[in-house]
Amino acid sequence: xxxxxxxxxxxxxxxxxxxxxxxxxxxxxxxxxxxxxxxxxxxxxxxxxxxxxxxxxxxxxxxxxxxxxxxxxxxxxxxxxxxxxxxxxxxxxxxxxxxxxxxxxxxxxxxxxxx
Amino acid sequence: xxxxxxxxxxxxxxxxxxxxxxxxxxxxxxxxxxxxxxxxxxxxxxxxxxxxxxxxxxxxxxxxxxxxxxxxxxxxxxxxxxxxxxxxxxxxxxxxxxxxxxxxxxxxxxx
Numbered sequence: 001x002x003x004x005x006x007x008x009x010x011x012x013x014x015x016x017x018x019x020x021x022x023x024x025x026x027x028x029x030x031x032x033x034x035x036x037x038x039x040x041x042x043x044x045x046x047x048x049x050x051x052x053x054x055x056x057x058x059x060x061x062x063x064x065x066x067x068x069x070x071x072x073x074x075x076x077x078x079x080x081x082x083x084x085x086x087x088x089x090x091x092x093x094x095x096x097x098x099x100x101x102x103x104x105x106x107x108x109x110x111x112x113x114x115x
Numbered sequence: 116x117x118x119x120x121x122x123x124x125x126x127x128x129x130x131x132x133x134x135x136x137x138x139x140x141x142x143x144x145x146x147x148x149x150x151x152x153x154x155x156x157x158x159x160x161x162x163x164x165x166x167x168x169x170x171x172x173x174x175x176x177x178x179x180x181x182x183x184x185x186x187x188x189x190x191x192x193x194x195x196x197x198x199x200x201x202x203x204x205x206x207x208x209x210x211x212x213x214x215x216x217x218x219x220x221x222x223x224x225x226x
Contacts, residue, residue: 045215091159095212102147102206102214104214105161106158106159
């Protein structure tokens with residue numbers, strides 16, 4: 001298996017532009033997570049999906065952020081408009097159906113820089 | 116208060132040393148516990164799950180103390196390659212599959 005695949009690896013954009021991050025979870029995994037990591041705040045959960053349905057989006061910072069999962073093999077995280085404080089590494093992760101011994105697998109992340 | 120807390124370190128230790136990290140969690144109804152390793156500019160990777168009875172994987176030992184609400188990671192005979200940030204993760208039983216991460220403890224193993 002190729003693991004969780006994210007694109008792009010790096011994104012540099014100017015304030016006010018729209019940014020779209022993409023993720024392909026591991027095949028067969030029911031859960032997909034979007035995390036953001038910064039030095040100040042560590043690894044923060046933004047939103048997660050179960051069977052393509054958003055379960056908890058309480059970590060999404062504000063209305064500028066939105067996430068979709070149109071099918072089991074693809075998800076997007078969109079920021080519109082982007083701001084410098086959105087600069088961070090964004091990780092997508094997936095796991096199998098909850099069994100009490102879940103293992104979370106991360107993609108390589110997208111390093112976002114908003115100038 | 117954050118759900119999961121760790122000492123950020125850094126822990127600077129010589130090769131061959133034994134080092135231990137703790138991670139405290141706020142909710143007594145926690146279900147599952149994990150240690151992840153994150154190398155600089157890389158994604159976190161699962162190091163080991165933490166079982167109630169404690170578990171060992173080579174030089175690594177993980178323990179759970181439910182009464183005091185913390186998990187620990189012990190690394191024996193530290194190697195230079197152990198240098199990384201170690202993140203603990205907790206799943207609360209009322210929110211199945213939602214992983215809460217600590218901010219990580221940085222370990223530097225020196226020659």
